[in-house]
Amino acid sequence: MSENIFITEAEIAGDAEGPLAGKTVAVKDNISTDGVRTTCGSRMLEEYVPPYDATVVSRVKDAGATIVGKANMDEFGMGTTTETSYFGPTDNPAAPGHVPGGSSGGSAAAVAAGEADLALGSDTGGSVRCPAAFCGVVGIKPTYGLVSRYGLVAYANSLEQIGPFAPTVEEAAELLDVIAGSDERDATTRTEGDDSNYAAAADGDVDGLSIGVPTELLEGADEGVVETFWDAIARLEDQGATTHEVSLPSVEHAVEAYYVIAMSEASSNLARFDGVRYGHSGGYDGNWNETFGRAREEGFGDEVKRRILLGTYALSAGYHDKYYKKAQDARAWVKQDFDEALSEADVLASPTMPVPPFELGESLDDPLQMYLADANTVPVNLADLPAISVPAGEADGLPVGLQLVGPAFGEKRLIRAGSALA
Amino acid sequence: MTAQTVQQGDLVTVIGLEVHVQLETNTKIFCSCPTEPADEPNENVCPVCLGLPGALPVLNEAAVEAAVKVGKAIDADIPEETRFHRKNYYYPDLPKNFQITQYDEPICADGELEISVEGERRTVAIERAHLEEDPGSLQHVGGGIDTADYTLVDYNRAGVPLMEIVTAPDFRSPSEVRAFLADLEEVLEYLGVFDAGRDGSLRVDANLSIIPAEETNGDGTIDEEALAAANRTEVKNISSHKGAEKALAYEETRQKNAIQRGRAVEQETRHWDESRGITVSMRSKEEEKDYRYFEEADLPPLRVSDWKEEIAIPELPTARRERFQVEYDLSEEAASKLTSTKQVADFYEDVASEFDPDLAATWVADELLGELNYRDMEITDVEDRLGEVNRLVELVATDEITAKNAREAVLRGMLDDGDEPDTIVEREGLGKTGEDEVQQAVVEAIDENPDAVADYHAGEGGAINFLVGQVMQKTGGSADPGDVNQLLRAELEE
Ligand SMILES: [Zn+2]
Numbered sequence: 001m002s003e004n005i006f007i008t009e010a011e012i013a014g015d016a017e018g019p020l021a022g023k024t025v026a027v028k029d030n031i032s033t034d035g036v037r038t039t040c041g042s043r044m045l046e047e048y049v050p051p052y053d054a055t056v057v058s059r060v061k062d063a064g065a066t067i068v069g070k071a072n073m074d075e076f077g078m079g080t081t082t083e084t085s086y087f088g089p090t091d092n093p094a095a096p097g098h099v100p101g102g103s104s105g106g107s108a109a110a111v112a113a114g115e116a117d118l119a120l121g122s123d124t125g126g127s128v129r130c131p132a133a134f135c136g137v138v139g140i141k142p143t144y145g146l147v148s149r150y151g152l153v154a155y156a157n158s159l160e161q162i163g164p165f166a167p168t169v170e171e172a173a174e175l176l177d178v179i180a181g182s183d184e185r186d187a188t189t190r191t192e193g194d195d196s197n198y199a200a201a202a203d204g205d206v207d208g209l210s211i212g213v214p215t216e217l218l219e220g221a222d223e224g225v226v227e228t229f230w231d232a233i234a235r236l237e238d239q240g241a242t243t244h245e246v247s248l249p250s251v252e253h254a255v256e257a258y259y260v261i262a263m264s265e266a267s268s269n270l271a272r273f274d275g276v277r278y279g280h281s282g283g284y285d286g287n288w289n290e291t292f293g294r295a296r297e298e299g300f301g302d303e304v305k306r307r308i309l310l311g312t313y314a315l316s317a318g319y320h321d322k323y324y325k326k327a328q329d330a331r332a333w334v335k336q337d338f339d340e341a342l343s344e345a346d347v348l349a350s351p352t353m354p355v356p357p358f359e360l361g362e363s364l365d366d367p368l369q370m371y372l373a374d375a376n377t378v379p380v381n382l383a384d385l386p387a388i389s390v391p392a393g394e395a396d397g398l399p400v401g402l403q404l405v406g407p408a409f410g411e412k413r414l415i416r417a418g419s420a421l422a
Numbered sequence: 423m424t425a426q427t428v429q430q431g432d433l434v435t436v437i438g439l440e441v442h443v444q445l446e447t448n449t450k451i452f453c454s455c456p457t458e459p460a461d462e463p464n465e466n467v468c469p470v471c472l473g474l475p476g477a478l479p480v481l482n483e484a485a486v487e488a489a490v491k492v493g494k495a496i497d498a499d500i501p502e503e504t505r506f507h508r509k510n511y512y513y514p515d516l517p518k519n520f521q522i523t524q525y526d527e528p529i530c531a532d533g534e535l536e537i538s539v540e541g542e543r544r545t546v547a548i549e550r551a552h553l554e555e556d557p558g559s560l561q562h563v564g565g566g567i568d569t570a571d572y573t574l575v576d577y578n579r580a581g582v583p584l585m586e587i588v589t590a591p592d593f594r595s596p597s598e599v600r601a602f603l604a605d606l607e608e609v610l611e612y613l614g615v616f617d618a619g620r621d622g623s624l625r626v627d628a629n630l631s632i633i634p635a636e637e638t639n640g641d642g643t644i645d646e647e648a649l650a651a652a653n654r655t656e657v658k659n660i661s662s663h664k665g666a667e668k669a670l671a672y673e674e675t676r677q678k679n680a681i682q683r684g685r686a687v688e689q690e691t692r693h694w695d696e697s698r699g700i701t702v703s704m705r706s707k708e709e710e711k712d713y714r715y716f717e718e719a720d721l722p723p724l725r726v727s728d729w730k731e732e733i734a735i736p737e738l739p740t741a742r743r744e745r746f747q748v749e750y751d752l753s754e755e756a757a758s759k760l761t762s763t764k765q766v767a768d769f770y771e772d773v774a775s776e777f778d779p780d781l782a783a784t785w786v787a788d789e790l791l792g793e794l795n796y797r798d799m800e801i802t803d804v805e806d807r808l809g810e811v812n813r814l815v816e817l818v819a820t821d822e823i824t825a826k827n828a829r830e831a832v833l834r835g836m837l838d839d840g841d842e843p844d845t846i847v848e849r850e851g852l853g854k855t856g857e858d859e860v861q862q863a864v865v866e867a868i869d870e871n872p873d874a875v876a877d878y879h880a881g882e883g884g885a886i887n888f889l890v891g892q893v894m895q896k897t898g899g900s901a902d903p904g905d906v907n908q909l910l911r912a913e914l915e916e
């Protein structure tokens with residue numbers, strides 16, 4: 001497999017019958033699989049084998065699917081290219097020589113390359129939608145609380161959701177039907193997805209659909225990307241949708257707020273990796289503070305260390321109000337802006353990524369460039385809303401994704417609209 | 423007055439407490455592992471309480487219910503909504519390297535507890551009481567915390583629900599602290615949320631400072647500035663009432679001595695070394711720890727406003743003591759004894775519902791508790807033998823056996839050998855002898871002892887006692903001496 005899609009290939013058979021019988025599923029390697037190592041793309045967990053299945057894994061198995069491997073990813077989900085993986089980068093099957101996007105790059109690549117019919121990823125700030133856009137497949141970021149996070153190794157727990165990848169919106173919706181719904185093991189799950197039939201909504205009916213286009217999400221986007229985006233919008237209008245401009249003034253602060261919150265949460269979520277109970281310990285003896293410090297120094301990559309340090313700083317006494325609290329205020333503002341915009345439109349549309357896929361190695365030296373590429377996806381996570389990325393076409397031969405954002409638990413609306421394109 | 427006594431009189435001790443109590447629930451606070459002590463280390467663990475990657479906490483409602491009961495018992499404000507925070511610090515007994523606790527929205531705020539110190543009632547203000555998870559426990563092998571060869575970690579305790587109860591600096595002596603802890607435990611046990619017998623179920627951190635008496639207000643209160651100006655020590659590792667009194671008495675003396683010798687008291691954390699009976703410095707300079715508190719997003723805010731109305735609390739010790747005095751016409755002393763624990767009080771009320779409350783009080787408060795105490799036993803050891811105790815009181819109440827035999831033979835046999843009352847009565851032949859048999863013995867004794875009869879008629883007081891003794895001998899001690907005395911006199915006067 002030249003693309004380096006899987007960290008661990010496996011064959012975990014599901015039930016003989018069920019809505020996904022006969023389907024193969026790739027699972028991002030930060031979703032726990034009983035007896036199959038779950039590395040999070042990190043040296044820290046290179047040999048960690050969970051003793052339990054994530055709720056979504058049990059549900060996929062119960063639905064009859066066969067899990068074919070644990071897909072590559074940016075280390076602990078921290079990245080937009082899958083290049084921060086300890087296990088090396090993944091090539092983009094839809095655009096060889098380019099990154100597959102991240103952090104769920106392996107999952108999107110598995111579907112794009114036909115290595116799996118479907119895939120599961122996780123989306124903290126765009127980690128499902130970005131690779132879906134870059135690999136030319138469909139990816140859904142569900143409303144916060146629709147899908148159980150039990151067994152998903154946390155990066156930023158207030159922001160992230162597990163979401164499906166598929167070649168078409170209908171197939172992605174079928175997988176979402178299986179994984180959505182309340183879970184007694186995740187107190188943040190809600191009942192809205194309990195008796196869902198999202199797949200039935202994939203009828204492509206956009207007649208009368210009102211699409212709002214936030215002007216701020218087109219600013220600064222690559223010209224070819226913008227052109228492809230409008231072509232796709234035109235196709236929706238041809239089928240009866242109407243378009244108008246809306247405004248999300250707060251999004252200019254969204255990237256900053258997102259990174260402060262995500263890094264703060266990460267500094268706490270990743271504290272448990274000290275090599276005492278599991279994971280990389282280095283085998284050191286002696287003073288506790290020194291030994292766990294060395295284990296973490298060896299086990300984590302640079303991007304992870306950068307985010308843990310920045311997050312620790314943002315939560316520190318004296319800086320907490322200046323960074324963390326301010327970011328929470330910005331988050332509330334972003335939510336409010338989306339509520340207003342969605343009162344004027346059924347869905348909001350933008351390019352998923354403002355740029356086409358980077359060439360492999362291109363963005364590694366400049367983390368800031370990478371962070372800014374998330375400008376269109378992170379506001380959705382701050383607002384806890386659902387979003388879908390569907391292939392919009394190509395710009396200079398590279399895949400471009402169109403993002404649709406809906407109101408909380410408005411997945412059906414997104415699936416209906418998205419299925420008009422793919 | 424000498425200079426020294428002036429100085430002594432000028433100093434006031436100020437103590438505030440942080441009391442950690444384990445709440446008694448069947449399962450841990452964020453997972454379904456049992457809280458029961460396990461036989462082996464790391465037996466009662468699961469992905470959640472081990473902090474495995476991906477595991478999430480789910481709040482145990484029983485822990486919240488217990489906390490609400492405590493809040494009601496201490497008359498605290500229970501907010502509409504309560505939420506959890508993360509307290510971040512690295513320690514090997516902490517599986518996630520953060521503790522889920524409560525920060526600025528605790529489940530109980532501004533409460534108070536009325537306590538009894540040397541017979542006087544006093545009120546201690548409780549600033550807050552919040553829920554959190556217990557860390558695991560460390561076992562240092564081959565030495566102490568800094569000299570051990572290695573350290574083992576046991577996560578059985580990790581995730582047991584804890585309540586941290588923070589008092590105002592309202593204590594003026596170590597004995598008050600001891601009284602408070604005893605009364606607090608009593609209330610918690612009455613609420614059924616606490617098991618004092620469980621190892622490590624109570625842990626106390628105490629802040630102690632000494633301030634000049636002139637800085638106290640007329641009513642004994644102390645201004646915050648005066649308190650802030652004084653250096654205080656935090657004494658950790660206290661795990662009992664007695665330990666608290668000893669540790670704080672030591673610390674009080676140590677600080678007063680330092681002040682009287684003109685030395686400054688260091689602001690520091692000190693460790694109570696129970697075996698040596700001293701406090702030792704843990705850090706010479708108090709580091710202000712930065713725990714980077716922030717909201718625990720995995721646990722949504724919990725609405726308790728409606729729910730708390732449905733949570734009832736039982737009658738508390740003080741109220742029950744007062745009711746016993748009125749309802750059963752008991753002395754304050756007897757009522758206090760009988761309400762010392764909820765189990766004793768329940769036990770008493772069961773017996774009192776069947777028999778004369780006064781007789782029940784004697785048998786439960788004096789005889790039963792006395793004999794249990796002598797054997798180092800607790801009321802809980804005989805809880806399932808209520809029927810037998812009832813039978814014992816019945817045997818006395820219906821005059822079937824003498825009080826002396828009931829106490830000396832039956833009760834002791836019950837406790838020492840585990841026998842049932844009727845079995846003992848039958849085996850020892852303790853049943854009171856029938857009246858005919860006693861009458862027969864009386865007649866015989868008179869016939870056989872003419873000298874004593876003569877002495878009796880001559881007015882010698884000792885003669886009747888001799889005759890009573892004869893009758894008791896004939897009846898094997900099972901006759902009532904009082905009855906025998908009367909029967910003899912009646913027969914002799916004829
Ligand atoms: Zn557990």
